[in-house]
Structures are given as structure tokens and as C-alpha cells.
Amino acid sequence: MSPAVRLRGLEKRFPRVHAxxxxxxxxxxxxxxxxLGPNGAGKTTLISILAGLxxxxxxxxxxxxxxxxxxxxxxxRALGVVPQELVYDPFFTVRETLRLQSGYFGLRRNDDWIDxxxxxxxxxxxxxVYTRLLSGGMKRRVLVAQALVHKPPxxxxxxxxxxxxxxxxxxxxxxxxxxxxxxxxxxLTTHYLExxxxxxERVAMLRDGRIVALDSTANLLHAGAExxxxxxxxxxxxxxxxxxxxxGREGDRYVLDLPDFGDLEGILAKLREAGVxxxxxxxxxxxLEEVFLxxxxxxxxxxxx
Amino acid sequence: xxxxxxxxxxxxxxxxxxxxxxxxxxxxxxLLYLLIFSHVLEDHVQVYPGVSYTxxxxxxxxxxxxxxxxxxxSSSSLIQSKITGNIVFVLLPPLSYLEFFLAYLFAAxxxxxxxxxxxxxxxxxxxDIEMRHPFWILAFALTSxxxxxxxxxxxxxxxxxxxxxAAVQNFIIMPLTFLSGVFYSIHSLPPFWQSVSHFNPxxxxxxxxxxxxxxxxxxxxWLGLGVVMPFVILLAGVTxxxxxxxxxxxx
Numbered sequence: 001m002s003p004a005v006r007l008r009g010l011e012k013r014f015p016r017v018h019a020x021x022x023x024x025x026x027x028x029x030x031x032x033x034x035x036l037g038p039n040g041a042g043k044t045t046l047i048s049i050l051a052g053l054x055x056x057x058x059x060x061x062x063x064x065x066x067x068x069x070x071x072x073x074x075x076x077r078a079l080g081v082v083p084q085e086l087v088y089d090p091f092f093t094v095r096e097t098l099r100l101q102s103g104y105f106g107l108r109r110n111d112d113w114i115d116x117x118x119x120x121x122x123x124x125x126x127x128x129v130y131t132r133l134l135s136g137g138m139k140r141r142v143l144v145a146q147a148l149v150h151k152p153p154x155x156x157x158x159x160x161x162x163x164x165x166x167x168x169x170x171x172x173x174x175x176x177x178x179x180x181x182x183x184x185x186x187x188l189t190t191h192y193l194e195x196x197x198x199x200x201e202r203v204a205m206l207r208d209g210r211i212v213a214l215d216s217t218a219n220l221l222h223a224g225a226e227x228x229x230x231x232x233x234x235x236x237x238x239x240x241x242x243x244x245x246x247x248g249r250e251g252d253r254y255v256l257d258l259p260d261f262g263d264l265e266g267i268l269a270k271l272r273e274a275g276v277x278x279x280x281x282x283x284x285x286x287x288l289e290e291v292f293l294x295x296x297x298x299x300x301x302x303x304x305x
Numbered sequence: 306x307x308x309x310x311x312x313x314x315x316x317x318x319x320x321x322x323x324x325x326x327x328x329x330x331x332x333x334x335x336l337l338y339l340l341i342f343s344h345v346l347e348d349h350v351q352v353y354p355g356v357s358y359t360x361x362x363x364x365x366x367x368x369x370x371x372x373x374x375x376x377x378x379s380s381s382s383l384i385q386s387k388i389t390g391n392i393v394f395v396l397l398p399p400l401s402y403l404e405f406f407l408a409y410l411f412a413a414x415x416x417x418x419x420x421x422x423x424x425x426x427x428x429x430x431x432x433d434i435e436m437r438h439p440f441w442i443l444a445f446a447l448t449s450x451x452x453x454x455x456x457x458x459x460x461x462x463x464x465x466x467x468x469x470x471a472a473v474q475n476f477i478i479m480p481l482t483f484l485s486g487v488f489y490s491i492h493s494l495p496p497f498w499q500s501v502s503h504f505n506p507x508x509x510x511x512x513x514x515x516x517x518x519x520x521x522x523x524x525x526x527w528l529g530l531g532v533v534m535p536f537v538i539l540l541a542g543v544t545x546x547x548x549x550x551x552x553x554x555x556x
Contacts, residue, residue, distance in 0.1 A: 014556075051397055054556045073399035081397055087390035091319050097394075103311025104398035146394065 002065030004029045004154045004185035005050065009059035012045050012209075019045040021209040022059070027187060027202075029064075029153070032180050034200030034217070035189045036292060041206040043189045044084060047158050051081045063154055077105060080152035084159045086139050088131040094118070094142055095127045098149055105150040117145040120175050137168045144172065148179075155179060156187045161195065173199060197221070197288040205295050213295045220291050229258040229267070232280035239274055242267070253280065309404035312395060316412030320378055327416060331374055332423035335366045339431060342488060352490045353521045359432040364515040365487035366428070367421045368449065372482055372507065375417035375450045376457040376474070379409045383461025384470050387554075396555065402548035406458070406541075413454035414447070421446065434518060441517030441526050448533045449510035453478075455540035462553050481507045491523050506536055 005027040012020040020042045027033045035043050048054035049061050052068055052075070061068045066075040089097060095114065102110035118124045121141040126134060131142055140160065147155065157176070161169045177199070180186050190196055196203060196217070203220060205213040213220065229245075230253045238246060238254055245256040258264065261283070271278060320327040343359040350358045386392035395405070428434060436442060456478075464470045485507035491499050502508045513529030516522035522529070548554070 048556075051393075052555060053393065053396055055551060073401070076397060076399040079397075081393075083390075083393055085390050087393060089386075089391045089394065090389070091322055092315075096318075100311055100315050101394060101398070103314070104308050104395065104400060106307040106399075108307060 001029060002062075003027060004031065004064060005033075005187065006062045006065075007046075007059065008061075010046070010049065010056055010061055011058040012042075012049065012054065013057045019209055020049075020056075023209075023211060025204060025211065025214070027185060029185050030180070030183050032177075032186045032199055032201050033188065034196040034203040035187060035206065036193065036196055036203060036288075037189075037206030038296065042209040043206055044158060045209075046206070047081065047156055047187075047189065050156060051079060052076060077150065078153050080147035080150065080155045082140075082143050082147045082155075082157045082160050084162070086136055086143070088134075088139050088142065090130070090132040093128050093130050094123055094134075094145075097131055097142060098145055101146045102149045107150060110149060113151070114145075114149065117148055121145055122171065137164050140164055141168070141172075144175075152184070154185045154187065158189050159191060160188070161190060161192060169195075193288040193292055203288070205292060207296055213291075217288065221288065226290070227258045227261065228284040229256040229264065230254070230280075230282040230284060231256060231278060233271070234277035234279055239271065239276060241270060253282075258283070308398060308400045309408050312400060312404065312408035313411055316378075316382060316408055317415055319382060320412070320416050327374075327378070328419050328423060331370050331420045332427060335370050335424040336427050338366055339363070339428060343431065350489075352493070353519060356519055356521070357432060360434055361490075361515075361519075362488065363425070363428045363432060363434050364518045365511050367424045368446070368511045368514045369482045369487045370424050371417040371421040371446055371450050372453045372510070373478060374420040375413040375454040376460070376478055378413040378416040379454050379457030380461040380464070380470055380473075381457075382409070382412075383458065384464050384467060387461075387464075388466070392554065402545065406545055406548055409458050410451065410454050410541075413457055414450045417450045417454070418446065436518055437520040438517045438526075441513060443517075444530060445510055445514040445517065445526075445533070448530065448537050449507075449514070452506075452510075452533065452536045452540055455537075455544045458544050459540070459547065462547055465553075481505060485511050486523070487511055506532055509533055 003026040005025070007023045007025040010020055010023040012018075023042075023046065035046065037043050045054060049056050050063060050068060052072055055069065063075045064078040066078060068075045092100065095118075098114045098117070099110070102108070102114065115124075118127055121144060123138070123141055123145065126138060131139060134142065144157075144160065155176070160172065164172070173195075176186060188196065188200060200217055202216050203213070204211050228247065230250065232253045242254070242256060245258070247255045247257050249255060264283075268278075339359065339362060342362055347358050352358065352361045383392070386395070425434070460470055460473045464473070484502070485505050486502065491502045491508065494502065509524065509529035509532040512522045512524055513526045513533070516526045516529070
């Protein structure tokens with residue numbers, strides 16, 4: 001089985017920017033994959049190369065085993081892209097837009113599927129409305145529907161929830177998850193790291209056109225698992241036995257290292273014995289955002305030295 | 306070929322939905338030229354024996370409308386799609402560059418012919434127009450329309466803003482069409498301007514087209530076709546090459 005997406009030594013040089021500096025990556029079929037990175041890291045360039053909107057300077061990219069330039073017809077048929085920009089054609093209604101998009105992919109009489117898409121995306125009562133008259137969130141849904149008219153095995157969403165309200169975000173993700181359960185591969189870029197944490201099985205972090213981290217979400221969270229105990233104590237200073245754990249202070253609170261939550265009970269018991277009153281207590285677990293910031297920070301340092 | 310059919314249909318739908326602007330307005334413009342010039346010149350000018358000035362003017366106006374509108378259709382469609390960003394809708398699907406080219410070419414021709422036909426129908430109220438050689442009429446309309454449709458595609462791909470396109474339209478397309486014998490026979494010009502006109506390919510388009518109506522022209526229609534045909538091939542070739550390379554469309 002060929003991977004859903006395969007990138008080998010992918011490079012892209014624009015006149016002033018070296019956007020991609022050698023990307024090697026396999027995304028397996030059926031994965032829910034996250035592509036993260038700060039602005040300008042190369043995420044959109046990478047997606048544009050997959051979509052055939054941009055041509056690579058070196059290296060190769062394939063979708064479901066089809067090279068995006070040599071076998072562009074097969075590759076594009078296997079790919080659905082929800083672009084980042086909120087684009088629409090002012091001349092057409094929602095249904096016309098979806099019928100045209102189906103036709104471009106060689107699908108005639110696609111109305112059953114179009115109706116299904118409209119239903120699931122809550123667009124049924126907007127079917128005959130001109131897309132230019134829709135709100136931003138509605139336009140976004142039309143773009144999602146357009147990307148799915150041909151039921152592509154690989155679906156790429158480039159920042160699909162930027163500027164979208166919470167309700168739509170939820171329904172959109174439920175919808176995309178269903179596709180994923182049915183075997184479609186999902187590649188997602190997003191700024192909302194909690195979204196990636198919630199949805200993606202595996203994550204690649206990009207920085208300056210390079211992959212700086214690539215692992216399952218669980219592993220990344222675990223590797224960066226700096227669990228912390230935050231304590232505000234009614235005591236002049238931190239009891240002796242907690243000193244080795246001290247990582248810093250946040251206001252009145254001591255930030256303590258707590259790799260194993262099982263230690264918590266012992267700590268509390270000792271504090272009680274010492275007669276120290278706990279004014280406030282909190283536990284903090286690593287989230288993807290923290291991991292992300294660490295990775296970006298570390299690779300930044302590495303590059304500077 | 307279903308992708309081609311859909312893109313062609315979309316391109317036709319695009320201008321048809323705003324036909325007041327894309328068909329009505331150019332027909333009205335041509336009608337105004339017809340009224341004004343025939344009013345001023347009808348009694349003073351007879352270019353060909355037995356052909357009234359109004360009748361003489363008609364083929365020129367029709368051809369001018371065809372040329373300007375084939376150019377306008379492909380160029381404005383492309384620049385609008387590029388500026389609004391919805392060009393991705395046709396770049397993401399598995400359309401070949403040949404399908405892309407043919408869809409924009411035929412849509413432009415259909416728009417040009419619709420306007421041309423509109424001008425002809427309106428003109429019939431003002432002059433008796435005979436059509437002696439329909440073959441030449443059709444041959445020149447098709448080849449000349451194709452040249453301007455290709456120029457429109459090239460300009461639409463090249464332009465990055467409306468301003469670029471307006472410059473091409475006003476400084477190249479308008480002078481080329483106006484100074485090509487739409488309103489006069491080049492035999493009425495001083496010798497210097499007569500020979501300059503021979504270097505304007507649009508002159509041959511209009512002259513050959515007019516020959517189809519009256520069986521009478523400034524040059525032999527075969528020579529005209531011999532001049533226009535290489536332009537069709539050259540421009541179609543350039544357009545296809547640009548589309549294949551992805552110039553300014555796929556970065």
C-alpha cells in the first residue's frame with residue numbers, strides 16, 4: 001500500500017525566500033495528521049506543492065503513489081484541498097458552485113452526494129443563495145464541500161478554523177472525523193494547538209522549512225511531559241524536602257517538578273505533618289502548546305549557535 | 306473531456322449572468338457608432354460603388370465588437386479569478402492545460418459571436434446588408450476572434466491587477482481595432498498611412514470580413530487569411546506554452 005502522501009527531499013526556493021529546505025515525510029493512509037509551525041515555516045508552501053499550485057524546486061511529492069507533476073491528473077483526483085483564503089466565485093450559487101466543481105473532476109449527476117454534503121455542513125437552506133452573500137463561516141463550509149465533491153482519499157485542510165466560531169468548529173471536526181473513520185487520510189494545519197492535540201494521531205512541526213519534530217501526538221506530549229505542581233503555602237519559606245523539586249515561582253506560587261502524579265499524596269502528607277497550610281494547589285500537565293514552544297525554542301537556539 | 310465541458314459551461318454562464326454588461330453594452334456602443342457616423346457621413350462618403358456608407362460600416366463594427374469582446378471575455382475572467390483567488394477552483398482539479406485553453410478560447414468566441422450577432426441584428430434596421438460569401442465571413446470571424454481570445458488569455462495570465470489589463474485594452478487593443486479600417490477604406494488614406502495600415506494585422510481581419518459581405522475589399526481575402534492564420538497559430542502556441550509552464554498561475 002502506497003502512503004497517502006510521500007515527500008522526498010522536497011525543496012522550494014522563491015526569489016527571496018528559501019521556503020522548504022529538504023522535507024522527507026510519509027503520511028500513511030487513514031492517518032489524521034497535523035502539520036504545525038509558526039507563520040512562514042513553510043506549511044502552506046508544502047500544501048501548495050501537493051495541490052499542484054506551486055512547483056517544487058527539488059525533490060518529489062506524491063499522493064496515493066501518484067507523482068504530483070508527472071501524474072497530476074491521478075494525483076489531483078486523489079486530493080481535496082480546503083484553502084486557507086476564504087475564496088468564492090461571486091457569479092454562482094452554492095449548488096452551482098458544487099456542480100461545477102464536480103464537473104471539473106469529471107463527475108456528472110453528482111447531486112445525491114452534493115445534497116448529502118449540504119445536509120452535513122448545514123448548508124441545505126443556502127443551496128440556492130449566491131456564495132458572495134454568505135457569512136464568512138458559511139463560505140468556509142462551502143469551501144469544505146467543494147474540496148469533498150469527488151470524495152478524495154486524501155483531504156488537506158489549511159487552517160480551516162481560522163476565524164470560525166466554536167459551534168461550526170465542532171460540527172466541522174465531527175464531519176471530518178467521520179471521513180477519517182471511513183478511511184480517508186486527513187492532513188491538517190492549524191494555529192489552534194489544542195485542536196491538533198485533540199484530533200491528530202501524529203504531528204510534524206515545521207520551522208524555517210525543516211521538520212524539527214515528527215512523532216505521534218502521545219509521544220510528543222510524553223516526551224515533553226513536564227508535569228508541575230503549583231503550591232501556594234502559608235509558610236515563610238519552602239519546606240526543605242521540596243527544594244530539589246523547585247523549578248521557579250509564579251507570583252506567590254512555587255512551581256515544583258512532579259514527573260509522577262503518584263508522589264502527590266506523599267508530598268501532601270509531609271506538608272500536613274509539618275503543619276504547613278496549603279492556600280492553593282494546582283497541577284499542570286504538558287500540552288501540545290508547551291511542547292511546541294519548547295521545540296521551536298530549542299531548534300531556534302540550535303540554529304543560532 | 307468532461308472537465309473541459311464544465312469549464313466551458315462555467316465560462317459561458319459567467320458572462321451570460323451579467324449579459325447586460327457583457328452583451329448589451331457593447332451592442333449599444335456599436336449602435337451609437339453606427340448612428341453617429343452614418344448620420345454625419347452617409348451623404349458624403351461612398352466607399353464602394355452601390356454600397357451605402359451605413360452598409361459599409363456594418364461589417365467593420367461587427368468585427369470590431371467581436372475582437373474587443375473575445376479579448377475582454379478571456380482576459381477579464383482570468384484577472385477576476387486571479388484577484389479574487391477563486392482561480393484555485395480550476396487549478397486544483399485534474400484539468401489539462403489543453404482543456405483549460407480550449408474552454409477559455411471557445412467561451413471567448415461565443416461571447417464575441419453573441420455580441421457580433423447582436424450588432425448585426427440591430428444593424429439590419431438601418432441598412433440593407435447582403436452576405437455574399439458566408440464562408441469568408443465565418444473564416445475571418447473565427448480566426449480573428451481566436452487571435453484576440455488568445456491575446457486575452459495571455460493578458461489575463463500576465464496581468465497582476467486590473468490596471469495592467471486596462472493599459473493593454475486602451476493602448477493596444479483599441480488603437481489596433483480603430484486604426485484598421487473599421488470606419489473607412491484605407492484607399493482613402495494618404496500613401497504613407499496606407500502602407501502603415503498594411504502592417505496592422507487587424508486591417509486584414511476587417512477587410513476580409515467585409516469582403517465576405519460585399520465581395521469587395523482592399524486586398525484579396527486569401528492574402529488576408531494568409532496573414533491572419535500565422536497569428537492564430539503563433540498566439541495559440543504561445544498561450545499553450547504559458548499554460549503548460551504554469552507561468553504566473555502555478556508558482
